[in-house]
Amino acid sequence: MNRFRLILLTLMIFFPDLCFAQYVSDTKSLRKIVSESGQAEVAVLNPGRRELDNISLGFSISGVTDNEVKIKLSPSDVEKFIDRRFEFRIIERPEKKGIISRETLEKVMEWDNYPSYSQYESIMRFYAHDYPSLCILDTIGTSVNGRAVLVLKISDNCSEDEPEPEVFYTSSMHGDETAGYVLMLRLAGYLLSNYSSDSRIRKLIDNLEIWINPLANPDGTYRDGEYIVSPIRNNANGYDLNRNFPDPGFPGIVQQKETLDMMRFLSERRFALSANFHSGEEVVNYPWDRWPFYHADNGWFYSVSRAWADTVHLHSEKGYMDFLDNGVTNGYSWYTVYGSRQDYVTYELSGRELTVELDTIDFTPEGRLADLWEYNYRSMLNYIENALYGIHGFVEDAVTGDPVPAMVFINGHDIDNSQVFADSVSGFFTRFLKPGLWDLSFTAVGYYDTTFTDIHVSDMETAFLKVSIRPILNPADTISRIRPYFYPNPASGFVKVVLPDYLHGIINVKIYNASGMIMSDFDNETVAGFPMSLDLRMLIKGTYFVVFRNKLTGRTGSGRFMIN
Numbered sequence: 001m002n003r004f005r006l007i008l009l010t011l012m013i014f015f016p017d018l019c020f021a022q023y024v025s026d027t028k029s030l031r032k033i034v035s036e037s038g039q040a041e042v043a044v045l046n047p048g049r050r051e052l053d054n055i056s057l058g059f060s061i062s063g064v065t066d067n068e069v070k071i072k073l074s075p076s077d078v079e080k081f082i083d084r085r086f087e088f089r090i091i092e093r094p095e096k097k098g099i100i101s102r103e104t105l106e107k108v109m110e111w112d113n114y115p116s117y118s119q120y121e122s123i124m125r126f127y128a129h130d131y132p133s134l135c136i137l138d139t140i141g142t143s144v145n146g147r148a149v150l151v152l153k154i155s156d157n158c159s160e161d162e163p164e165p166e167v168f169y170t171s172s173m174h175g176d177e178t179a180g181y182v183l184m185l186r187l188a189g190y191l192l193s194n195y196s197s198d199s200r201i202r203k204l205i206d207n208l209e210i211w212i213n214p215l216a217n218p219d220g221t222y223r224d225g226e227y228i229v230s231p232i233r234n235n236a237n238g239y240d241l242n243r244n245f246p247d248p249g250f251p252g253i254v255q256q257k258e259t260l261d262m263m264r265f266l267s268e269r270r271f272a273l274s275a276n277f278h279s280g281e282e283v284v285n286y287p288w289d290r291w292p293f294y295h296a297d298n299g300w301f302y303s304v305s306r307a308w309a310d311t312v313h314l315h316s317e318k319g320y321m322d323f324l325d326n327g328v329t330n331g332y333s334w335y336t337v338y339g340s341r342q343d344y345v346t347y348e349l350s351g352r353e354l355t356v357e358l359d360t361i362d363f364t365p366e367g368r369l370a371d372l373w374e375y376n377y378r379s380m381l382n383y384i385e386n387a388l389y390g391i392h393g394f395v396e397d398a399v400t401g402d403p404v405p406a407m408v409f410i411n412g413h414d415i416d417n418s419q420v421f422a423d424s425v426s427g428f429f430t431r432f433l434k435p436g437l438w439d440l441s442f443t444a445v446g447y448y449d450t451t452f453t454d455i456h457v458s459d460m461e462t463a464f465l466k467v468s469i470r471p472i473l474n475p476a477d478t479i480s481r482i483r484p485y486f487y488p489n490p491a492s493g494f495v496k497v498v499l500p501d502y503l504h505g506i507i508n509v510k511i512y513n514a515s516g517m518i519m520s521d522f523d524n525e526t527v528a529g530f531p532m533s534l535d536l537r538m539l540i541k542g543t544y545f546v547v548f549r550n551k552l553t554g555r556t557g558s559g560r561f562m563i564n
Contacts, residue, residue: 026088026089026090027082029090030042030073030078030081030082030088030090031078031082033090034073034074034075034078035075037093037230037232038074038075038223038230038232039072039073039074039075039176039232039233039234040072040073040078040090040091041062041070041071041072041073041090041091041093042070042071042073042081042086042088042089042090042091043068043069043070043071043088043089043091044068044069044071044086044087044088045067045068045069045087046064046065046066046067046068046069047069052064052069052335052336053336055069055071056335056336056337056338057338058077058080058084059071059072059073059077059080059081060072060073060074060077060233060234060240060243061335061337062233062280062362063280063281064334064335069335070091070280072233072234072240074232074233074234074238074239074240075238076237076238076239077238093363102116102227105119105122105123108123109123109189111182111185111186111369111370111373112366112367112369112370113366113369114178114181114182114227114228114366115182115185116226116227117147117218117222117225117226117227118226120150120185120214120215121148121150123185124137124150124152124214125137127152127188127189127192128152130192131192131195133156133158134154134155134156134158134192134195134205135152135153135154135158135188135192136152136153136158136159137150137151137152138150138151138152138153139151140213140216140261140262140265141257141258141260141261141262141264141265142257142261143217143218143219143235143236143257143258144219144235144236144237144256144257144258145218145219145236147218147219147222148218149213149215149216149218149258149261149262150213150214150215151211151212151213151265152188152211152212152213153209153210153211154188154191154192154205154209154210154211154212155205155208155209155210156205156206158209161209161425162209163394163423163426163427163428164207164208164209164428165207165208165209165272165273165387165388165392165430166208166209166210166211166269166270166271166272166273166387167208167209167210167211167271167272167273167274167384167387168211168212168213168266168269168271168273168274168275169184169187169210169211169212169213169274169275169277169380169384170184170212170213170214170216170274170275170276170277171183171184171213171214171215171216171276171277171278172214172215172216172217172220172221172277173216173217173241173242173258173276173278173341174217174220174233174234174240174241174242174278174279174280174362175217175218175219175220175221175222175223175231175232175233175234175235176220176221176231176232176233176362176363177233177277177278177279177280177362177363178221178228178231178279178362178363178364179277179279179358179359179364179368179369179372180214180277180278180279180356180358181214181215181221182214182369183277183358183369183372183373183376183377183380184212184213184214184215184277185214186373186377187212187377187380188212188214190377191204191205191210200381201381203388204381204384204385204388207388208384208387208388210384211269211271216241216258216262217234217235217241217258219235219236220232220233220234220235220236223236231363233362235256235258237256239256241256241258241259241341242276242278242337242339242340242341243337243338243339243340244256244259244339245259245263245339245340245341245343245344246263246339246344246348247290247338247339247343247344248347249290249338250338250339253338253339262341263344266344266345266349266351267349267538270349270350270351270421270423271345271349271351271353272351272352272387272420272430272432273351273352273353273383273384273386273387273430273432274345274351274352274353274354275353275354275355275356275383276341276342276353276354276355276356277355277356277358278355278356278357278358279357279358279359279360279361279362279363279364280357280359280360280362281323281357281360282320282321282322282323282327282357282358282359282360283309283321283323283324283327283328283329283334283357284305284308284309284321284327284328284329284354284355284356284357285305285329285330285331285334285342285354285355285356285357286301286302286304286305286328286329286330286331286342286354286355287301287330287331287342287343287346287347287353288330288331288332288343288346288347289331289332289336289337289338289340289342289343290331290332290336290337290338290339290340290343291332291416292332293416294330295346295416295418296413296414296415296416296418297352297418297432297433297434298330299434300352300432300433300434301352301354302328302330303434304354304383304386305328305354306328307379307382307383308327308328308354308356308379308382308383309321309326309327309328309379310327311378311379311382312327312375312376312379313326313327315374315375315378316371316374316375317371317375320375321375323357331343331355340355341353341355342354342355346417347416347417348417350417350418350419350420350421352432354383356376358372358376359372385460386432387430388462389432389459389460389461389462390430390431390432390433390457390462390463391429391430391431391433391438391440391455391457391462391463391464391465392428392429392430392431392462392463392464392465393428393429393464393465393466393467394422394426394427394428394429394465394466394467395408395422395427395429395442395444395467395468395469396427396466396467396468396469397447397468397469397471398468398469398470398471399470399471400527400530402427402527403422403423403424403425403426403427403428404422404427404444404447404469405421405422405423405424405427405444405494405533405535406421406422406427406429406442406443406444406447406467406469407419407420407421407422407442407443407444408420408421408422408429408431408440408441408442409440409441409443410438410439410440410441411439411441411451413438421537422442424535433457434457435457435458435459436456436457437454437455437456437457438454438455438457439451439452439453439454439455440452440455440465442467442469444469444494444533445493445494445495445496445533446471446472446496446531446533447469447470447471447472448469448470448471448472449469450467450468450469450470452465452467471530483500483557483558483559484497484498484499484500484503484546484548484557484558484559485497485498485559486559486560486561489561489562490561490562490563490564491536491561491562491563491564492536492563492564493535493536493537494533494534494535494536494537495533495534495536495561496531496532496533496534497531497532497533497534497546497548497559498531499526499531499532499548499557500557501528502550502553502555502557503526503548503550503555503557504526504527504528504550505525505526505550505551505552506523506524506525506550506551506552507523507524507525507526507532507548507549507550507551508521508522508523508548508549508551509521509522509523509524509532509534509546509547509548510546510547510549511534511539511544511545511546512544512545512546512547513539513542513543513544513545514542514543514544514545519539519544520539523551534546536563539563540563541563541564542562542563543560543561543562544560544561544562544563545558545559545560546558546559546560546561
């Protein structure tokens with residue numbers, strides 16, 4: 001029993017009234033802080049792994065050390081916390097005075113100050129306006145309070161969707177973790193302004209599609225209005241957005257608007273590589289957050305995380321980013337998180353995402369922003385560059401040459417959704433692997449499996465494959481039909497549709513759920529004698545209604561299928 005616990009136990013035994021009075025006083029203070037500031041941070045003694053997992057199920061843990069567990073409390077969960085009768089201490093927030101200044105836009109873009117909300121919007125519009133051939137401004141969605149969740153796309157042909165790896169950087173889904181917000185704005189400007197003069201930056205922009213979302217939770221960051229004064233972790237409804245993504249073990253998680261918008265955006269883009277920036281510690285965190293076992297590509301994850309931290313150490317003050325394994329950790333090894341974004345992206349979307357904790361202080365003082373940039377910008381560029389490496393290629397139909405959204409996997413290696421998928425529009429795929437010889441297999445509904453053996457993967461090099469897979473003609477494919485025919489039905493993953501002759505050509509496809517909500521709306525070209533394949537991977541179990549419309553003649557056909 002440690003000394004603190006022994007003292008606490010002694011006080012409770014010999015001075016129970018004093019302890020109760022102190023607890024009442026502490027809870028009163030806690031309620032007051034939450035009421036005035038929108039949140040409070042508390043610390044409880046680390047109870048050990050089993051109880052720590054239970055705490056994570058009920059509360060938003062912001063950090064764990066050997067001795068303490070830090071928890072952020074919102075108005076919606078403070079009473080639940082008090083009811084649990086934890087012994088706790090309140091962690092005081094830094095004084096706001098001197099942290100936030102109100103500077104001109106020109107001064108803000110020297111990156112030593114936080115922008116106002118309108119200045120943030122102006123900076124994002126400025127990038128798109130001044131670099132129209134390299135940058136477009138888009139929105140992921142809107143917050144609960146109606147603020148736009150803005151995102152920049154940076155690429156040499158930014159107005160087109162090219163068959164290139166896509167990379168996504170996003171920050172401050174915890175609204176009070178502010179360092180990444182400014183660093184992302186600065187990174188976008190760095191990429192755009194150096195495109196013409198820096199060959200390395202030109203190579204990244206010419207060969208990748210880079211998306212940057214500096215502020216994922218504007219309501220939390222700008223809780224007080226136009227300026228950042230007292231930001232909070234959660235969204236306007238009091239939800240921790242990094243505990244709000246679908247979790248295989250907890251299907252009842254109700255997604256917030258910001259989460260639903262982000263899920264839609266991530267599902268549409270299918271990023272090969274991404275990183276999510278936070279503060280509260282200084283460490284690079286990789287999947288899994290919620291499982292005690294490792295990802296199939298744990299070696300690759302550790303390598304890129306180690307490279308980030310090691311590069312930082314060459315350019316930072318002593319002691320920066322040396323937490324846990326000298327700046328690197330597997331998420332679960334630190335503490336369990338349910339519903340995290342990095343696990344959702346990696347498990348559900350077959351992406352590869354890190355969570356980078358930039359600063360031990362959540363609300364980074366403005367005077368420290370320049371240091372954090374100097375420590376981390378090289379690692380930011382290095383990590384993006386990883387998208388150029390690994391195995392890249394295209395999968396096409398051996399008969400028609402059309403792209404095929406095949407699953408790309410490694411027998412005996414891939415587990416827990418670690419496989420990747422070729423793009424349904426272009427057939428392009430990217431697979432990151434640690435150096436070695438690998439056998440890559442390709443499978444798709446209606447096609448014979450194809451395997452390439454002994455593909456050599458080297459550090460900082462690209463292996464390229466062009467894959468043609470042969471279609472299997474099923475008797476159902478060749479029967480003339482009056483209405484669409486689905487098989488297998490019920491289905492999972494993909495369903496094939498044999499369309500009648502009047503639905504050949506350019507076809508619009510709308511998929512509705514049982515409530516009549518449109519779940520998917522896209523155009524596809526059909527060829528007589530070949531069934532259409534519908535990707536169902538983003539749909540949950542249930543019954544769906546599909547309407548097919550020939551865009552030339554206007555004729556329609558419809559049918560139903562089930563997902564089991």
